[in-house]
Amino acid sequence: MTQPYETHDVVVVGAGIGGLAAATALAAAGRDTVVLEGRGRVGGRVLSIPAEGGAMDLGASWFWDNEPCIAQLAEDLGVESFPHRLVGDTMFQTSEAVQRYSGNLVEGPSRRFVNGTDGLARGMAARLPARAVRLNTPVTAIRHVADGLDVHTADSVLRAGHVVLAVPPALAVARIDFDGQLPTELAKVARFTPVWMGAVAKVLARYPRPFWREAGLAGAGVSRVGPLQEMHDISGPDGAPAVLFGFAPTQLARRTGFEDQVRAQLAAVYDPAAGEPTELLVQDWGQEEWTSPDDVHRLTTYQLFGHDLYQQPTLDGRLHWGSTETAPDFAGHVEGALIAAERAAHAVLSG
Numbered sequence: 001m002t003q004p005y006e007t008h009d010v011v012v013v014g015a016g017i018g019g020l021a022a023a024t025a026l027a028a029a030g031r032d033t034v035v036l037e038g039r040g041r042v043g044g045r046v047l048s049i050p051a052e053g054g055a056m057d058l059g060a061s062w063f064w065d066n067e068p069c070i071a072q073l074a075e076d077l078g079v080e081s082f083p084h085r086l087v088g089d090t091m092f093q094t095s096e097a098v099q100r101y102s103g104n105l106v107e108g109p110s111r112r113f114v115n116g117t118d119g120l121a122r123g124m125a126a127r128l129p130a131r132a133v134r135l136n137t138p139v140t141a142i143r144h145v146a147d148g149l150d151v152h153t154a155d156s157v158l159r160a161g162h163v164v165l166a167v168p169p170a171l172a173v174a175r176i177d178f179d180g181q182l183p184t185e186l187a188k189v190a191r192f193t194p195v196w197m198g199a200v201a202k203v204l205a206r207y208p209r210p211f212w213r214e215a216g217l218a219g220a221g222v223s224r225v226g227p228l229q230e231m232h233d234i235s236g237p238d239g240a241p242a243v244l245f246g247f248a249p250t251q252l253a254r255r256t257g258f259e260d261q262v263r264a265q266l267a268a269v270y271d272p273a274a275g276e277p278t279e280l281l282v283q284d285w286g287q288e289e290w291t292s293p294d295d296v297h298r299l300t301t302y303q304l305f306g307h308d309l310y311q312q313p314t315l316d317g318r319l320h321w322g323s324t325e326t327a328p329d330f331a332g333h334v335e336g337a338l339i340a341a342e343r344a345a346h347a348v349l350s351g
């Protein structure tokens, strides 16, 4: 193997919300920190496309009143949010009928970001020291050596005092070679921990205007038929861009004819006009190499979220977990990623 040619106090694996938040805290405490990111962008499961009037979120979109970390981060970064619109009736689709129920029965008070959730990731990355984040740099192997951890990429080895693994655990053990050095029980827990939303495709349908609002609908819907199983209005603050979205299992999204089925479903649930969006975007997270391991749809043991083994460092106190799945609270949400990151940074600084 190549010899280490760089040393750092901390190497963070992954520039999603968890990795960037951990790096922010560590850099602020004066630690020489490098973030290695597999993709050509930061944000991981937050991903937004700019659109007239705001943005369209292909990953996370909401946060809720009981989530202080994300609210604080948005305030610190000056990332503007607005209340999710709840007004209107709910649609319910079964194989027999499509029914309308009075009021919004599926959504509670929450907020979304005017210019997309990925403003949080871009904001944190921009404040890190120059060249702290290296894109297109997947970590391929990690080795515990006498005085640290060697972090391998395709063409380099970085020696780190500490590593923050801010990657879904099941993906980490699928894509990163630990050469059997992870404790057996931890490796097993990681192998079976689901990836939050990793087996899901998010489908966005964009329209010239939010016509469903004119009909007194909230845009919220539930279906027992599919392919979309739940639907929501994620239009911008004043209804622009006008967007309905739904979640579908990745297994369905991979099938031929999926998009036509989505259009037909939207027409059946809302209005014939809903079957003709100006744009239909399918973001299948199950097929994302840097989000989901190949068998992601088989990982269903959600009790493993926030497992005790993720709360303590391993490999001589040098390896720390920093993804949302490892958070003891709010696991799955952006809030969970921030909580995991704070725990990891604290452990590094007190280690």
Ligand SMILES: Cc1cc2nc3c(=O)[nH]c(=O)nc-3n(C[C@H](O)[C@H](O)[C@H](O)COP(=O)(O)OP(=O)(O)OC[C@H]3O[C@@H](n4cnc5c(N)ncnc54)[C@H](O)[C@@H]3O)c2cc1C
Binding pocket: 013, 014, 015, 016, 017, 018, 019, 036, 037, 038, 039, 042, 043, 044, 045, 046, 058, 059, 060, 061, 062, 063, 137, 138, 139, 140, 166, 167, 168, 171, 175, 176, 196, 197, 198, 200, 201, 202, 285, 290, 291, 322, 323, 324, 325, 332, 333, 334, 335, 336, 337
């Ligand atoms: C469709 C969808 C909707 C969601 N909706 C919401 C919502 O409304 N509200 C909410 O709070 N949360 C929501 N979430 C969840 C939220 O997006 C996540 O909790 C959060 O973004 C996870 O951050 P993370 O840093 O833990 O992981 P990730 O965002 O997955 O970041 C991990 C990073 O590591 C990188 N990486 C992976 N492997 C390697 C490697 N070997 N080497 C280097 N880099 C690597 C990845 O490219 C990625 O950038 C949603 C998620 C999805 C997919």
